[in-house]
Amino acid sequence: MKNIHPKYNKIAFYDINVKKYIYTRSCIDINNKKTIFYKNNKYYIINIDISFYSHKFFNTK
16 A cells, blocks of 8 residues: 655744744654754754744734
8 A cells, every 4th residue: 555645743843033942743844954852752843933922913824
């Protein structure tokens, strides 16, 4: 049987403005090999410019 599902990775989105992490999981492609350990888990770091931490009215719409 063919594996058609993308790899599911642990991701830490890093808001560079307020220096906070958002820990989640995603199928996003990992280009950056920087990692962080949080609660005994390895997370790949993706830098973002804006999130709900730095902009209280931010949403994805």
